[in-house]
Amino acid sequence: MPSSPPVPEPASGPAVVGPQDPETAAVERARRLTDVVTRLRRTLRSSIRTDYPWESLPMAQVELLQTLAAAPLRVGELASRQRLAPNTVSGLVGKLLEAGFVDRQADPGDRRTARIALTPAGRRQLDDWQRAHERRIATALDALSPADRDAVMHALPALENLARALAEPVL
Template identity: 65%
Template sequence: MPTPASPDRPATVPNADRGTPDARRLTDAVTRLRRALRASIRSDYPWETLPMAQVELLQVLAEHSPARIGDLATRQRLATSTVSGLVGQMITSGLVARATDPGDRRVSAVTLTDAGHAQLAAWTRAHERRLDTALTRLDTADRAAVRAALPALFRLAEHLDDSEH
């Protein structure tokens, strides 16, 4: 586990001086960020029980709605049966609704409900507050480095998406 940063002691960066490939270090950093955010959000906001797979489906539906189950599965790189099960759970929770696809009456399409929009907005606000708090604890140089890295991280994500097609 890394050593927490303090004014006298910078945070320990795993594998920083051991010749570890950048891809490995980035994998470690992303994994740690996701784990830390997931753990902290549940302790700071105990109401947050939405599984990440459902959050990701809500995010996709917020951008691409209505959507067929097969299209959601393709976008999320999941099996159709997995997405169908998640959608079933989300219908039960009132987060999404299933209706006949206007383009093809034989197929159903999934849309976000008002409750789904509200839950996604609350999830987003909670995560933004948590990250904002953590970012304010960084020194100016680290905050600038994070900000400067964001465009490259988005491009990296695009390249990862492109490599799958």
């Protein structure tokens, strides 16, 4: 008697069935989370550009604008916070300077260096980006079942804790 083909696992179900050692289970959880986060970011980015064609800022530039929204910073400080090489941040800052989204200001603590600050145009761009993403995510959340929407919202505190844990240096 021929065996029937395997039934694919539902999207919300476990990816691996059967006993596993704790390390394998941890790696599998990390793989699934990485996959979901990557797909969420990619899908959001592409849907935003379809729904809001004016939104063309690369994510690395948006992340710099988000960091600068709190306060002006030196390039080295930006690089450290973004965990990027200073020359990479310098290139991104150059693009943002050309676009008029940031400017250089004298550093009151050290006149030999400059701080990068958000301009009013940069603030508007960041606010527009934020509103477009909020509208897109709100629409997608509304399309979910109430149980899935509640599950996503209940997961947020744990995801925030995970983000904090990932930001801490590995010892």
